[in-house]
Amino acid sequence: MSEAIRTFDSAVHGEQQEEIPCPLCGGRNTDEVLIARDLLFAKPGTYPLVRCQACTMEYVSPRPTGASLGAHYPDDYFGYSLHEDAPAWLRPFLQSMAKGISRKRIAYLEQTTGRIAEDTDILDVGCGVNRLLECIRDERGVTGTGIDFKPEIVQYVREKLQMPIMEGSLDSAGLPAESYDVVFMMEYIEHELHPRAVLEEARRVLRPGGHLALEIPYAGAWIGRFFGRFWWNLDIPRHLIFFTPKTLEEMLDQCGFELVKINPFTLPLYVGMSIVQALGLRHWRKYEGLYPILSSFLALPLLPFQWLMPEFLFVVARAK
Numbered sequence: 060m061s062e063a064i065r066t067f068d069s070a071v072h073g074e075q076q077e078e079i080p081c082p083l084c085g086g087r088n089t090d091e092v093l094i095a096r097d098l099l100f101a102k103p104g105t106y107p108l109v110r111c112q113a114c115t116m117e118y119v120s121p122r123p124t125g126a127s128l129g130a131h132y133p134d135d136y137f138g139y140s141l142h143e144d145a146p147a148w149l150r151p152f153l154q155s156m157a158k159g160i161s162r163k164r165i166a167y168l169e170q171t172t173g174r175i176a177e178d179t180d181i182l183d184v185g186c187g188v189n190r191l192l193e194c195i196r197d198e199r200g201v202t203g204t205g206i207d208f209k210p211e212i213v214q215y216v217r218e219k220l221q222m223p224i225m226e227g228s229l230d231s232a233g234l235p236a237e238s239y240d241v242v243f244m245m246e247y248i249e250h251e252l253h254p255r256a257v258l259e260e261a262r263r264v265l266r267p268g269g270h271l272a273l274e275i276p277y278a279g280a281w282i283g284r285f286f287g288r289f290w291w292n293l294d295i296p297r298h299l300i301f302f303t304p305k306t307l308e309e310m311l312d313q314c315g316f317e318l319v320k321i322n323p324f325t326l327p328l329y330v331g332m333s334i335v336q337a338l339g340l341r342h343w344r345k346y347e348g349l350y351p352i353l354s355s356f357l358a359l360p361l362l363p364f365q366w367l368m369p370e371f372l373f374v375v376a377r378a379k
């Protein structure tokens with residue numbers, strides 16, 4: 060297995076980049092899936108999404124190095140947006156959508172684990188503004204712990220929500236072994252430069268028989284292939300690795316997990332975001348509140364059919 064990573068400076072992107080071997084099997088022979096641009100922040104340069112010829116793992120290479128990656132997460136990145144920042148008339152809509160997403164995540168986990176018990180030790184890696192743990196606390200009476208690397212977000216969760224949170228990464232947290240029953244990583248692992256190391260660390264902090272819940276973009280979903288480089292869930296270069304059920308099962312197995320359940324799903328009207336991008340209406344983003352409304356409007360005729368368009372996977376794996 061070749062681990063050599065080639066690092067270089069890209070003048071076009073204005074950043075340091077690295078070319079990596081396949082994160083799953085270490086292979087070097089790849090086919091090009093597509094060439095992506097950063098459609099969210101319109102930065103210069105392109106990024107190839109490649110597929111390993113040996114194991115079919117899809118990943119971005121060359122990609123920004125760890126040192127370059129922070130520049131791709133400016134303060135207005137939507138993962139950090141608070142409902143308080145949105146226009147007042149839009150807030151109830153956003154709040155009920157966020158609550159719906161959290162409830163769905165809890166339901167998917169509980170399909171495998173049964174109802175979350177009051178003594179469950181829960182960790183949410185990449186918790187953002189802590190909506191999931193807030194919902195679990197309100198509806199199951201369990202206060203979990205979050206981890207996020209954005210200092211402003213950590214301060215918000217600690218001071219405004221008064222909930223426990225650690226600043227940094229799962230790796231830097233240095234948690235005791237076998238101390239959690241459930242680890243959530245919601246739309247997190249695809250952002251990681253070293254997903255294998257993160258999964259191994261998750262396995263270490265989980266008790267045997269504990270559960271890892273992952274939510275990720277569904278690589279190989281037809282909707283993603285259809286929209287190609289305009290697929291909203293592509294979000295390169297923030298998303299760096301794309302799992303199919305097969306490649307995910309393989310990596311989980313290598314990291315000490317047994318895959319228990321995969322739910323392919325989409326969110327109401329989510330496909331509208333990809334339609335907006337494909338129509339080149341991305342600049343509507345500056346009109347803040349109107350943007351989700353426009354994408355929802357465009358997706359409305361497809362609402363009865365959206366169960367045919369899964370573009371996320373919710374995955375539950377058990378620590379072996």
Ligand SMILES: [Zn+2]
Nearest residue numbers: 081084111114
């Ligand atoms: Zn491979």
